């Protein structure tokens with residue numbers, strides 16, 4: 001191999017190395033995004049599991065508490081049922097409780113009419 005050929009080969013390898021470095025950087029970025037998304041989903045999943053567990057334990061069939069809606073509770077002036085209060089808590093913690101987006105984060109805690117309907121809807125039909 002003459003000097004020219006050797007030089008071309010080196011240039012070629014150098015370009016391939018750059019391409020590989022670019023590809024690696026791209027893959028690294030993708031992995032980083034996926035890791036973040038995975039982390040967020042794990043957190044949301046755990047959060048929703050905890051919510052579900054606490055809700056289920058409140059509805060335990062072993063419980064001696066009669067299965068009735070309690071009368072007006074001074075700690076509960078909104079008059080929401082327990083399950084609606086749970087939904088309200090989840091909603092206020094920044095997650096959707098509506099059928100459309102259930103379990104997803106509310107972007108920037110922006111209000112969601114569907115969620116509000118789920119939590120507060122049907123209580124009385126009058127609109128103001």
Ligand SMILES: [Zn+2]
Pocket residue numbers: 096097098100101112113114115
């Ligand atoms: Zn919603």
